[in-house]
Amino acid sequence: MNGRRPAWNATPPDDAVDALLVASRALVSVAARSLAGDEEITLPQFRTLVLLAGEVRVTVTDIAHALDIHPSSATRLCDRLVRKGLIERIASQDDRRVVEVHLAPGGRAAMERVTVRRRRDLATIADRMTDDELAGAVKALHAFADAAGALATPDLWGWDPRLPEDSG
Amino acid sequence: MNGRRPAWNATPPDDAVDALLVASRALVSVAARSLAGDEEITLPQFRTLVLLAGEVRVTVTDIAHALDIHPSSATRLCDRLVRKGLIERIASQDDRRVVEVHLAPGGRAAMERVTVRRRRDLATIADRMTDDELAGAVKALHAFADAAGALATPDLWGWDPRLPEDSG
DNA sequence: GGGAATGCATGCAGAAAAGCAATTATTGCA
DNA sequence: TGCAATAATTGCTTTTCTGCATGCATTCCC
Incomplete structure (x- = not known):
C-alpha cells in the first residue's frame, strides 16, 4: 500500500514474486557456498559484517534486531x-x-575475501547469460536492492508493521 | 568461456556482477529471516528440502555435494x-x-510454510518497485535462475572445473 | 573369485548458535 | 531522590553443524 505502484494495482503479481523466490534460492546457494569454502566465517557472522559495513553506527541491539536474534x-x-x-x-x-x-581492519579484509569468492561464482553464472538478459537483470536487481535496502535499515526490519512479526 | 556471450566479450562486466552481489545480500537477508521466524528449520536443512523438491532422485552423496559438506x-x-x-x-x-x-509430506508442508513467509517478505519489497522494474526483474531473474540452475545440478556443483574448489 | 572402489553409517569431538534467567551499569522520568 | 526502563553481559543449557577416522555392505572390474 505504501509502494510506488498505483492503487488500482496494489499487489505485485504472483509470477513476479515467484521469480524473486527462485532467484533468491539460487543466490542463497551461491552465498552459502562462498562462505563454506572460506576461512571459518559463518552466515550470521558475515551478515553482521555486512551490517557493519553499511551503517555508520551499529549497536549490539541493532545486530540483534537485524538478525532477529536474542540480544x-x-x-x-x-x-x-x-x-x-x-x-x-x-x-x-x-x-x-x-x-x-x-568493523576492524581484519573484518574488512575478510569481507573482501568472501566477496571476491562470491563475485567469482556470480560471474560464472552471469557468463551463461546473454548481454540482454544480463542488462535486464542488472537494472532489475538494482531496483530490487534499492527497495530491499529501504526496508533493511535497523529502524524498519523486525518491528515494522509492514512485515508482521509472526503471522505465518 | 563456455557461456552464451560472444567471444569478443567473454567476461561479464563488473557492474553486472556488482548488482548480483548487492541483490544477493538483500535476498540472503530475506531468506534468513523467513527461516528464523519459522519452526526450527535451519538453513542447511532448508537447502536440503529445496534440493529434494527440485530433483527426482537425490542420494546422501548428492546432498553432501550440493551443500559442499562431508558425507x-x-x-x-x-x-x-x-x-x-x-x-x-x-x-x-x-x-x-x-x-x-x-521429501516426506511433512517436509513438503514445512517448505510451504517457509515459502509463504518468504513470498510475503518478497512481495513487500516488490511492492516498492514500479511495474516496469518488476516486469524487467521477472524476465531477468528467470534467465538468472536458469543460468544458476544449470550449474546447480549435483553433476556440476562441487567438482566442476568452472568453479575451482578452493582458489580463493 | 578377489581386491579396489563406492555409498553410507557410527563413534568421537569441537565450534557455533540460540534462548532464558539473572545481573550490572546507566539513563530517564516523576 | 528514587524507581522504572534500557543496554549489554554472563551463566547455563540445548541443538545443530561440521569434520575425521573407522567400519560395513555392496558393486565394479581385472
Missing part, C-alpha cells in the same frame, strides 16, 4: 567476531550503556 | 530431518549401497 546471542556473536579480530567494541560517548560495534 | 555431515543432516518427519530414506533398488532421500 545475548548478539553479544556472543560479537564475542566470536572480536576474538577473530574482525570487529571492535567501542563504548558509546552519548550513552555509556551502549556499545558500538565497528 | 557424514549429510548423513547427520538427514538423521535430523528424518527425526522431524520432513524426509524419508528409501533404499535404492538399483544399487543397494545407495540411499535415496525423498
Whole structure:
C-alpha cells in the first residue's frame, strides 16, 4: 500500500514474486557456498559484517534486531567476531550503556575475501547469460536492492508493521 | 568461456556482477529471516528440502555435494530431518549401497510454510518497485535462475572445473 | 573369485548458535 | 531522590553443524 505502484494495482503479481523466490534460492546457494569454502566465517557472522559495513553506527541491539536474534546471542556473536579480530567494541560517548560495534581492519579484509569468492561464482553464472538478459537483470536487481535496502535499515526490519512479526 | 556471450566479450562486466552481489545480500537477508521466524528449520536443512523438491532422485552423496559438506555431515543432516518427519530414506533398488532421500509430506508442508513467509517478505519489497522494474526483474531473474540452475545440478556443483574448489 | 572402489553409517569431538534467567551499569522520568 | 526502563553481559543449557577416522555392505572390474 505504501509502494510506488498505483492503487488500482496494489499487489505485485504472483509470477513476479515467484521469480524473486527462485532467484533468491539460487543466490542463497551461491552465498552459502562462498562462505563454506572460506576461512571459518559463518552466515550470521558475515551478515553482521555486512551490517557493519553499511551503517555508520551499529549497536549490539541493532545486530540483534537485524538478525532477529536474542540480544545475548548478539553479544556472543560479537564475542566470536572480536576474538577473530574482525570487529571492535567501542563504548558509546552519548550513552555509556551502549556499545558500538565497528568493523576492524581484519573484518574488512575478510569481507573482501568472501566477496571476491562470491563475485567469482556470480560471474560464472552471469557468463551463461546473454548481454540482454544480463542488462535486464542488472537494472532489475538494482531496483530490487534499492527497495530491499529501504526496508533493511535497523529502524524498519523486525518491528515494522509492514512485515508482521509472526503471522505465518 | 563456455557461456552464451560472444567471444569478443567473454567476461561479464563488473557492474553486472556488482548488482548480483548487492541483490544477493538483500535476498540472503530475506531468506534468513523467513527461516528464523519459522519452526526450527535451519538453513542447511532448508537447502536440503529445496534440493529434494527440485530433483527426482537425490542420494546422501548428492546432498553432501550440493551443500559442499562431508558425507557424514549429510548423513547427520538427514538423521535430523528424518527425526522431524520432513524426509524419508528409501533404499535404492538399483544399487543397494545407495540411499535415496525423498521429501516426506511433512517436509513438503514445512517448505510451504517457509515459502509463504518468504513470498510475503518478497512481495513487500516488490511492492516498492514500479511495474516496469518488476516486469524487467521477472524476465531477468528467470534467465538468472536458469543460468544458476544449470550449474546447480549435483553433476556440476562441487567438482566442476568452472568453479575451482578452493582458489580463493 | 578377489581386491579396489563406492555409498553410507557410527563413534568421537569441537565450534557455533540460540534462548532464558539473572545481573550490572546507566539513563530517564516523576 | 528514587524507581522504572534500557543496554549489554554472563551463566547455563540445548541443538545443530561440521569434520575425521573407522567400519560395513555392496558393486565394479581385472
